[in-house]
Amino acid sequence: MRKTAVLLGSALVAAAGLAFPGMAAAEERAVIIKGFGAKSGVVRSFGINSEAAMRAAADLINSKGGVKLGDGATGKMEVEFLDDRCTAEEGISVVRRIASGPALVAIGPTCSNVAEPLFGVLQKKAGDASDSGLQFPIFTDVAVKGGLAKISEWAFRNVPSEAQMYNSLFEWVKQTRPELKTIYAGVEENFAHSRASWYAVMKEAAPKVGLEVKGEAKWLLEDTNFSQQVREIKAAAPDILAIAAHPFTTCGVLKEMRRQGVKVKMLIGLTSSSSLETLQGCAREAEGIIIPTSFAPVTPEAEAAAKQAARFDGSLDLHSAAAYENMFILKKVMEEQKVMAKPDTVQADREKIRKGLAGLKQTDGLLGTIKRTDDREAIKPYLYVHAKDGKWAVLHNPLTN
Numbered sequence: 001m002r003k004t005a006v007l008l009g010s011a012l013v014a015a016a017g018l019a020f021p022g023m024a025a026a027e028e029r030a031v032i033i034k035g036f037g038a039k040s041g042v043v044r045s046f047g048i049n050s051e052a053a054m055r056a057a058a059d060l061i062n063s064k065g066g067v068k069l070g071d072g073a074t075g076k077m078e079v080e081f082l083d084d085r086c087t088a089e090e091g092i093s094v095v096r097r098i099a100s101g102p103a104l105v106a107i108g109p110t111c112s113n114v115a116e117p118l119f120g121v122l123q124k125k126a127g128d129a130s131d132s133g134l135q136f137p138i139f140t141d142v143a144v145k146g147g148l149a150k151i152s153e154w155a156f157r158n159v160p161s162e163a164q165m166y167n168s169l170f171e172w173v174k175q176t177r178p179e180l181k182t183i184y185a186g187v188e189e190n191f192a193h194s195r196a197s198w199y200a201v202m203k204e205a206a207p208k209v210g211l212e213v214k215g216e217a218k219w220l221l222e223d224t225n226f227s228q229q230v231r232e233i234k235a236a237a238p239d240i241l242a243i244a245a246h247p248f249t250t251c252g253v254l255k256e257m258r259r260q261g262v263k264v265k266m267l268i269g270l271t272s273s274s275s276l277e278t279l280q281g282c283a284r285e286a287e288g289i290i291i292p293t294s295f296a297p298v299t300p301e302a303e304a305a306a307k308q309a310a311r312f313d314g315s316l317d318l319h320s321a322a323a324y325e326n327m328f329i330l331k332k333v334m335e336e337q338k339v340m341a342k343p344d345t346v347q348a349d350r351e352k353i354r355k356g357l358a359g360l361k362q363t364d365g366l367l368g369t370i371k372r373t374d375d376r377e378a379i380k381p382y383l384y385v386h387a388k389d390g391k392w393a394v395l396h397n398p399l400t401n
Contacts, residue, residue: 221245
């Protein structure tokens, strides 16, 4: 009888230890973060790499103790990535489904033509009772078209400023290659990012350094034949060809240029094409192309992150590196805002995350400090890379030169 009482007392003490902090191991809860973007179609590699980066970061965070929640419990990050097929309708539908569940925040999307209308269905001004828009925080890693976060106070981005990067690049070209006088472009006309990068960024920046813009050849993201466009490039005979296109059509154009024997003195590419996909598709034809980017494995942190992502069958570039950074930024925000990650605190936790992200003035990035703007955008460190011997090599680092 006495032995039974002792055992029962021990069991009660153990049970009490589960109920009261400090008496046993802290409670563990799932911190659910959804990713979404293109995992099918022409730009599917971006979504695949973002998912790998998110899972890699979550694995590292969880292995180092997870997220310290507001009541002392341990939060373990759980990641699921959904395919929006790079279409606005699907992207909006995906986020509505995510917001109806237990996820606290979402990272995405891949495509600017998804981000722009998607941000439009979010509540424009946080706390506005007259606005029935979705109250759910989205932290974008890829969609880079300028100025999109201003659409909603629930939208945040960790993408580089293309205007800043290309203005800097063209100034560098003027200083280092003053003999180059003319520029022509090839543009993916039906892709929001590609269009904006040429018409609103590069085409504006080039004349400021004295380059004559001689026009542009146009094609679609789905195109596979570029013979006419290359003939137009050949007829324009520019010193510089800027290709505002993603890896698939960039490689298509470069291969057609080689076939037709068209050469220019300098190739400048789209930020999104500073990726492994470009080198896998046309390393020989892309040799020498110059692209500004906010990621290269040039710091110990960046190198380690690239190796971690590779463990999850992905590669880091300026987009997926942002997804990796976002996970660590969210961990910091959740801990500072004392997120609880309980079933009955989901909406309160979402508001805490929104408030925490809105209050950030700077964050840690893989290349250094990232500054945050009042309109929820990022000012990221960047450098120029060029394709050399089948790899991306640093050509110039504006921060150290």
